[in-house]
Amino acid sequence: MQNPGFDIDIAELDELMLLLASKAEEAVQKASHALKTQDIDLCGAVKTNDSIIDRLQLSIDDKVIEIIATRQPVASDLRKLLSVMKLASDFERAADYAVHLAKATKLFLNEPQWRQLEKIMQMADMGAAMIHGTAQAYKIRSSALARQTAQLDDQIDHIHKSLLQETLLFLRQYPEEAERATRIIILSGHLERLGDHMTNACEAIVFMVEGIHADLNE
Amino acid sequence: MPSHDILHMELNFPSDHIALSTKNLEVIYADGARAVKGISLSIPKKATTAIIGPSGCGKSTALRAFNRMNELIPGTVTKGEVLFHSRNIYAPSIDPVTVRTNIGMVFQKPNPFPKSIYENIAWAARIHGHKGNCDELVESCLRKAALWDEVKDKLRRSAMSLSGGQQQRLCIARTLALTPEVILMDEPTSALDPLSTASIEELTSELKKDYTIIIVTHNLQQAGRISDMTAFMLLGDLIEYAPTKKLFVNPEDERTERYITGRFG
Numbered sequence: 001m002q003n004p005g006f007d008i009d010i011a012e013l014d015e016l017m018l019l020l021a022s023k024a025e026e027a028v029q030k031a032s033h034a035l036k037t038q039d040i041d042l043c044g045a046v047k048t049n050d051s052i053i054d055r056l057q058l059s060i061d062d063k064v065i066e067i068i069a070t071r072q073p074v075a076s077d078l079r080k081l082l083s084v085m086k087l088a089s090d091f092e093r094a095a096d097y098a099v100h101l102a103k104a105t106k107l108f109l110n111e112p113q114w115r116q117l118e119k120i121m122q123m124a125d126m127g128a129a130m131i132h133g134t135a136q137a138y139k140i141r142s143s144a145l146a147r148q149t150a151q152l153d154d155q156i157d158h159i160h161k162s163l164l165q166e167t168l169l170f171l172r173q174y175p176e177e178a179e180r181a182t183r184i185i186i187l188s189g190h191l192e193r194l195g196d197h198m199t200n201a202c203e204a205i206v207f208m209v210e211g212i213h214a215d216l217n218e
Numbered sequence: 219m220p221s222h223d224i225l226h227m228e229l230n231f232p233s234d235h236i237a238l239s240t241k242n243l244e245v246i247y248a249d250g251a252r253a254v255k256g257i258s259l260s261i262p263k264k265a266t267t268a269i270i271g272p273s274g275c276g277k278s279t280a281l282r283a284f285n286r287m288n289e290l291i292p293g294t295v296t297k298g299e300v301l302f303h304s305r306n307i308y309a310p311s312i313d314p315v316t317v318r319t320n321i322g323m324v325f326q327k328p329n330p331f332p333k334s335i336y337e338n339i340a341w342a343a344r345i346h347g348h349k350g351n352c353d354e355l356v357e358s359c360l361r362k363a364a365l366w367d368e369v370k371d372k373l374r375r376s377a378m379s380l381s382g383g384q385q386q387r388l389c390i391a392r393t394l395a396l397t398p399e400v401i402l403m404d405e406p407t408s409a410l411d412p413l414s415t416a417s418i419e420e421l422t423s424e425l426k427k428d429y430t431i432i433i434v435t436h437n438l439q440q441a442g443r444i445s446d447m448t449a450f451m452l453l454g455d456l457i458e459y460a461p462t463k464k465l466f467v468n469p470e471d472e473r474t475e476r477y478i479t480g481r482f483g
């Protein structure tokens with residue numbers, strides 16, 4: 001048997017959440033593509049998209065507050081709402097990192113020798129895949145898919161570490177390239193954080209489905 | 219540690235922490251209806267335990283069985299045991315009046331005696347053999363029931379002149395006058411407005427420092443707010459009994475989940 005009013009509210013929330021996730025995924029993909037193709041217009045689109053994402057997150061928060069205030073949910077309903085708030089915040093942060101990535105395009109215009117960018121794009125693609133997997137896990141309420149998705153974070157961490165070493169070495173050799181090298185390090189850190197946020201989001205999905213606090217960083 | 223292990227660990231109260239326990243408690247009404255179908259549970263001392271469940275699940279019947287109140291309903295048969303201080307309160311040698319003194323009850327509708335505020339407490343205590351200073355007893359009970367400040371200047375007025383919430387607190391004060399160890403409350407706020415409800419809820423939090431409280435409530439939010447343990451009953455069976463925080467966040471049984479999330483009942 002259903003609780004029709006609550007289920008309608010949750011359906012609305014699901015719609016907002018999946019829209020937010022798809023916007024965040026798209027932002028990361030576009031930012032990566034802008035960097036690859038050196039497309040300044042596309043960078044602008046990523047930045048414009050970010051304000052829509054911010055508003056979507058606030059809409060989700062407002063909806064959750066409204067449901068808690070009017071329906072006083074408990075058990076899996078309550079866990080769902082709290083997880084939704086965490087997820088929305090993590091997707092919003094992921095989109096912020098996409099904006100940082102897009103903004104870097106200008107700095108690397110006509111600088112094809114920066115092969116470190118390949119790794120940045122690889123990390124971004126994995127980040128986008130994590131957002132996609134997390135959104136799917138939320139959609140089908142699958143803690144198994146959430147756990148599987150969180151494993152991608154190890155690969156992002158691995159690339160981050162090697163990129164860090166590589167860039168520091170490069171920096172010693174070419175100190176005059178400090179600005180761009182530092183930016184690579186910062187971007188790599190951002191994408192590493194993006195992976196962490198998606199891992200947190202996956203943990204929130206496990207809590208939503210199973211009611212336990214899983215540490216998916218292990 | 220899996221959550222169900224935590225649950226079992228927390229439910230394994232040391233025996234000196236148990237106020238009252240039941241073993242296969244069964245209550246059958248005169249028409250043959252088995253309102254309570256063999257429930258076993260241990261109620262912790264100096265804590266509030268809530269019993270929830272849909273109408274007709276047997277929760278009020280179970281509550282009344284905890285102090286032999288069902289015996290006042292002709293033809294009702296109670297089986298199994300209710301252990302209080304390691305003795306079955308249904309044993310032939312036990313006096314039901316003594317049981318009801320030690321395990322008091324507060325009802326859904328406030329039922330003060332049609333006497334003065336003072337006499338509601340003093341009279342009840344006197345007929346139960348109180349020989350001490352009644353003034354002190356009245357003040358102490360009214361203070362414990364958080365009613366003293368509101369009525370100290372009108373103790374000789376009729377209890378019927380009080381508001382519903384005040385009447386209910388007076389009934390609690392009257393129960394306290396008999397120095398019970400356990401207080402049973404059968405939907406004590408269902409006839410009260412939100413402010414009076416809040417004052418009774420606050421009172422239960424104070425009272426549990428000295429007494430064991432078992433409350434039957436239809437109000438799930440109330441159970442969540444004031445109880446330490448919650449028992450969920452359905453069709454006379456005890457479905458789940460767990461720390462309230464556990465039961466309202468992550469219940470073990472699908473039927474509990476469906477009931478507390480409003481999907482049936």
